[in-house]
Amino acid sequence: MVAKINIGSSLFGALSYNQEKVDAGEAKVLCSNKVLLPTDKSLTLAFCMRSFENHLPKDIKTEKHVVHISLNPHPDDNLSDEQLSAIAQEYLDKMGYGNQPFVVYKHEDIDRHHIHIVSLRVDENGKKINDKFEYRRSKEITRELEQKYGLHPADKQSRCKTPQLPKVDYKNGNIKKQIANLTKELAGSYRFQSIGEYKTLLSLYNIGLEEVKGEFEGKPHHGIVYFALDKKGRKKGLPVKASLIGKQVGAENLKKRCGYNAQNIKKNKLTEATRTIIDSAMAISKTRGQFTQQLQKHGIDLVFRENQGGRIYGVTFIDHNQHTALNGSRYGKAFSANALNEKFGQDTTKNTPGENSEIRDNEKEPANGIFSFIDFTGQGENYEEEAFIRKMKRKRKRK
Structure with missing residues (x-):
């Protein structure tokens, strides 16, 4: 079982993320503490917010007073709702959150059913819950729970070749919902230090990302647009603006997320285990394959x-065990694009400008203008997108 701990200052953001899943029929409330539940457990966001705020002191000195934890059993672990509730309660007790107000949600939007927990990091007097060696203690607790409940160990789970998340399939329709579910899950559970690295992560799940930069009505604009991709990487269907999905996958929040991830990766030394694996694999590999x-x-x-x-x-390593998506140069010069090109690449002529800038992912800055993210060159059929652009331009003219 793998536990992922996220701390923040937005109680509304943590609760609304889970409530959206509940409203969509993709999650349900399992249990709670100091948060009253209706008899049918049909908890509303407003009611939940009021319940939590009743336990918050007026003057909170701790800036990041919200904790959002996900507990992820192995896909082969078949656990009942009662078992998941018991596991969540025991985990919180051992972590020091047992007497705090919390709500436990069970997410069922992907095959790998898992639970999310929202709680507070400060008590009613404003004193912060002890968070010393939090990640180390969490790992020890999950190991104890694995043994107690006969669960698959986390090290066995890490051997899975691919993550248990479905890829976007534009043929199944409802592209917006597919993209929304995956972008929220990946942005919240994986660590990346640039939007380019996040974009590479999304590409594994048939999702494309483009930044929108320019001016709109005299003000600078920076937005993000998502779209479905086919197996050849061509755009399919209408693009989806990040604002239609949620703030957590918008440009501003992703930028903040990158900064937080950088500190988290450094603090917990998350690159060390991956670097060791990469180094060993390079030593015994003669070809890229x-x-x-x-x-x-x-x-x-x-x-x-x-x-x-x-x-x-450019090269990006996506470690599904550490939940990181990082460019090779972040692991050291020996794993940068230039180093891998010398070992596995083909002989080529001189580089075109900018191709050695791996951290920027060689992404061209979009031209000024709110609609500059659309580029139909070599993208296959894009009739729906063309219609969308014409419609948006007409709206802009009317304004």
Whole structure:
């Protein structure tokens, strides 16, 4: 079982994320403490907010007073709602949150059913709950729970070659809902330090991302648009603005998330285990294919970016065990795009400008204008997108 701990200052954000799942029929409330539940457990966001706020002191000195935890059993662990509730309660007791107000949700939107817990990091007097060695203690507690309930150990779960999340399939329709579910899940559970790295992570699930930069009505604008991709990476269906999904997947929040992730990765030394695996895989691999296969055995996906001449100018390692999506250079110069190109790439002519800038992911800055994110060159059929652009331009003219 894997536990992921996120701390923040937005109680509304943590509760609304779970309530949206409940309202969509993709989650349900299992249990709570100091938060009154209706007899049918049909908890509303407003009612839940009031219940939590009643336990918050007026003057909160702790800036990040909200904790949002997800407990993820192995996909082969078949647990009843009663067992999941008991596991959540025991985990919170051992972590020091047992007497705090909390709500436990069971998420059923993906095959890997898991639970989310929202609680407070300060008591009614404003004193912060002890968080020393929080991640280390969490890992020890999950191991104890695995043994007690006969669950699959986390190390066995980490051997899964692919994550248990469904890819977007535009043929199934309701693209907006598919994209919304995945972008929220991935943005909240994976750690990345740039929007480019987040974009690479999304590409594994047939989701494209483009930034919208420019001016609109005299004011600077920075937005994000998502869209479905087919197996060849071509856009399909209408683009979906981040604002239609939620603030957590918008440009401003993602930028904040990148900063928080950078501190979290450094604090918990999350690159060390991955670096060791990458180093070992490189040492025994003679070809790019062998290198990729060796990494997949350890639950790590590798994404290369090449120019037309076949030269590698970018590489991202996506570790599904550590839940990180980081460019190779973040693990050291030996794992950068240039180093991998020398070992696995083809002989090419001179690089085109900017191809060695791996941290920027070689993403071209979009042209000024609110509609600059649309580029139909080589993207296949995009009739729906063309109609969407015409409609938006007409609205802009009317304004």
